Amino acid sequence: MNHISITFVTPWYGTFAGGAEVAARTLAEQLSKRGFDVQVLTTCCRSPFDNWWQNTLPPGVEKINGVIVRRFPVKQEGENLYHEVNYRIIHNMEVDEKFQHQFLENSINSQALVDYAQANTDGHLVIGMPYTQGLIYSLIQSLEGRASIMPCFHDEPQFKWITTAQMLERSRHIFFLTEEEKTLAIKHYGHSIGRRLIESPVIGVGVELPIDIEKLQKSNSSLLEEIKVRCNLPEKFFVYVGRKDIGKNILTLIDYFKDYQSHGGDATLVFLGGGDANLVPTNKGFLDLGFVPEEDKYLIISQALGLINLSHNESFSLVLMEAWLCGIPVIVHRNGEVTTAHCKKSQGGIPVSSSEEFEAALEILSSQDKGKMLARSGKRYVQSKYSWDCVINQFFRGAYQG
Structure with a gap:
């Protein structure tokens, strides 16, 4: 089984400890320790607290705790278009399909990363997370059924958007972190996604402390x-x-x-x-x-x-x-x-x-x-x-x- 190549895609990696990034980082490191060929594709944006449309880290390849990490420049246009929709979300205003696509198209993204994934991950198990970011939407759309998703769902407005349904429909695999997350997904999308959603695994997150x-x-x-x-x-x-x-x-x-x-x-x-x-x-x-x-x-x-x-x-x-x-x-x-x-x-x-x-x-x-x-x-x-x-x-x- 160790011959399988695994590629994780996440907007931020290595310097930020958010939930999705930790899930990606710890799983990547554990798989690497067990001899799997693992890489992470991420952006040159340091963290969610930096400007998503600016590169705060240099592009290129580095090794972090044994895992190959490739960084790509972010898309630098669309900040105002993103904030226009985010304002509507914060103020509980209607966000129709046009605005949903506007939000995902102008959230943190990297065409260079998506192009690399398209050209260099044939035969890989490619997993993107979290579902709320434009990078993951672009990845799943571009790889046409080859990319999987670890969505990290919450019961929030974006969860019920048409763009979320599109990601689930076009994902190769869906990996859930908890039974509650999966139950939420089945309740809302079970009728449209069907058996593939119901049979998707709940993997959890491995937890070990580095000190006794x-x-x-x-x-x-x-x-x-x-x-x-x-x-x-x-x-x-x-x-x-x-x-x-x-x-x-x-x-x-x-x-x-x-x-x-x-x-x-x-x-x-x-x-x-x-x-x-x-x-x-x-x-x-x-x-x-x-x-x-x-x-x-x-x-x-x-x-x-x-x-x-x-x-x-x-x-x-x-x-x-x-x-x-x-x-x-x-x-x-x-x-x-x-x-x-x-x-x-x-x-x-x-x-x-x-x-x-x-x-x-x-x-x-x-x-x-x-x-x-x-x-x-x-x-x-x-x-x-x-x-x-x-x-x-x-x-x-x-x-x-x-």
């Missing part, structure tokens, strides 16, 4: 104390990991935490990751550490009372898995279908839907015995369902289907 947190904790490693001092971590804190973005329900999280503080709560909310730092209050009880090295991230998470992710739209939520492997429980929003399902299946976290429920959950996680019990259940869930061997077996089962 449990061993460090048992040995009272100086690393744990050193990170506390270096980052000025408070004695009691909860952690949010990810992009600081209104779309991630950050404002609700902050409001809930302020309510908790007003009722005498004495823990701090620590933020890790990029995004809009202006969203984080500067008053006592909030601490934004921004981006930190990967090892530092896990050392910080492992000392928190719990991880909080109130986003409604997650196609997998890697941070939940990482928190459980770090030995801490989680709090999610009940409206987050995927994250709530993870918590119910694992018994490793608490879904909430109000400030009162949030405060009650913080109190439960603040109890060392109850928090550890939830964390142990979550860790067992990750280790049984999301080992890399399990994920890669599912991946190839889907790739060789039909």
